[in-house]
Amino acid sequence: MAPNPLVEAFTNLVNRIRGLNYIDEATLKEVLREIQRILLRADVSADVVLSITKTIEERFRQEKPPQGITSKEFLLYLLYQELVKALGGEEAPNVNIGKRPYKLMLIGVEGSGKTTSAAKLARFYIKRNLRVGLIETDTYRPGAYHQLKQLAERVNALFYGEEDSKDPPIAILRHGLEYMQRNRVDLVIIDTAGRHRNEEELLKEAKAIYDEAKPDEVMLVIDATVGRQAAAQTEAFMKYVPINSVFLTKMDSTAKAGGALTSVIKSGGARIKFIGVGEDIDEIEVFDANKYVSRLLGMGDLEALVEKIRAIEEESKIMEEIEEGKINLLTIKKQIDSIMKLGPPLVRSWSYYQVVCCQCSIGL
Ligand SMILES: Nc1nc2c(ncn2[C@@H]2O[C@H](COP(=O)(O)OP(=O)(O)O)[C@@H](O)[C@H]2O)c(=O)[nH]1
Ligand SMILES: [Mg+2]
Numbered sequence: 001m002a003p004n005p006l007v008e009a010f011t012n013l014v015n016r017i018r019g020l021n022y023i024d025e026a027t028l029k030e031v032l033r034e035i036q037r038i039l040l041r042a043d044v045s046a047d048v049v050l051s052i053t054k055t056i057e058e059r060f061r062q063e064k065p066p067q068g069i070t071s072k073e074f075l076l077y078l079l080y081q082e083l084v085k086a087l088g089g090e091e092a093p094n095v096n097i098g099k100r101p102y103k104l105m106l107i108g109v110e111g112s113g114k115t116t117s118a119a120k121l122a123r124f125y126i127k128r129n130l131r132v133g134l135i136e137t138d139t140y141r142p143g144a145y146h147q148l149k150q151l152a153e154r155v156n157a158l159f160y161g162e163e164d165s166k167d168p169p170i171a172i173l174r175h176g177l178e179y180m181q182r183n184r185v186d187l188v189i190i191d192t193a194g195r196h197r198n199e200e201e202l203l204k205e206a207k208a209i210y211d212e213a214k215p216d217e218v219m220l221v222i223d224a225t226v227g228r229q230a231a232a233q234t235e236a237f238m239k240y241v242p243i244n245s246v247f248l249t250k251m252d253s254t255a256k257a258g259g260a261l262t263s264v265i266k267s268g269g270a271r272i273k274f275i276g277v278g279e280d281i282d283e284i285e286v287f288d289a290n291k292y293v294s295r296l297l298g299m300g301d302l303e304a305l306v307e308k309i310r311a312i313e314e315e316s317k318i319m320e321e322i323e324e325g326k327i328n329l330l331t332i333k334k335q336i337d338s339i340m341k342l343g344p345p346l347v348r349s350w351s352y353y354q355v356v357c358c359q360c361s362i363g364l
Helices: 005-019 025-041 046-062 071-086 114-126 144-155 169-182 200-213 229-238 258-266 289-296 302-323 329-341 345-361
Strands: 102-107 132-136 158-160 187-191 217-223 245-249 271-276 284-286
Touching: 005 025, 005 071, 005 289, 025 046, 025 071, 046 071, 071 289, 071 302, 102 114, 102 200, 114 132, 114 144, 114 187, 114 245, 114 271, 114 284, 132 144, 132 169, 144 158, 158 169, 169 187, 169 200, 200 229, 217 229, 289 302
Parallel strands: 102 187, 102 217, 132 158, 132 187, 217 245, 245 271
Antiparallel strands: 271 284
16 A cells, blocks of 8 residues: 555654653644644644644643653543544444435545445445435436446345436436335435536536435545545535535545545534445445544554553543442443453552442442
């Protein structure tokens, strides 16, 4: 795989922070400036960059590193956490389908992977026992009809399209929606034609399809390998239709992992819900911001650090609960889980000793 400039830049920074003896005022400023440079080079918008570094700075000054964690480890942890937050947070995105039928419209430039992703999504939800229908409205690309029809057959989804139709996409859509309604599908996925940001006609068509379908969700499909261009694509679409979520494709071959960071941060808060990790219809994953940022920072052993800090934080939260007398069986279970995560037997036995003391002192 070709070297990824963003991963390289972050990995260098992480190594530099690790090599520091002590983080004084000047070094902190320098590290923050370097984070800004890296993000700006990846085409993340200036206000987002500033908000990320400002939060890191404030938290670094205000929060004390948990016991046993050095200030440089803490700084790395804050960088990790704020990037994860910018990408939607630690919690997995909500991929549940609300009302039935739920209408999901896919948009994105030609070749970004819409049709393939439509089939992947159908497969994903069929496995969760939903009845799924696919509608092809792309009348521009020769073969789009057959491509989706064949994929629909493979994944056992209902399909509606009109081969060689003289009807405009909007009419095909209308017929398709009626067909899906009659067949009582739970989820309708609407595939659309590929668009280019200069092709205003096509963008207007996306808007017309949006107005007609009134989708519950518009999912922007972005090819992760386009890197910073993703931002421009996202912005062009956003002028015409609101974007609710993102499907990031070709994460298996991405040399420019920045695509995710750039596009999502630019897409006005729309979260990446899914990623495509190969051409096959089973190669779909729910996006995990933690995993993505770990890769971006070239983490490896940093993951152990993040786990450790999380366990310490969890531990101290539980200790507070215990001290406040808010203790029940669940607290004790959480306590034991977090102790087990802390690792070395010495730490475990010390923590265990603390729990016992606390529990005795509150008369448990
Ligand atoms: N490696 C890889 N290829 C993908 C992925 N998703 C789509 N593709 C490929 O990208 C190309 C364009 O996909 P297509 O669905 O036709 O794009 P559309 O024009 O947006 O409908 C096809 O060759 C797909 O097999 C992915 O996650 N990984
Ligand atoms: Mg297509």
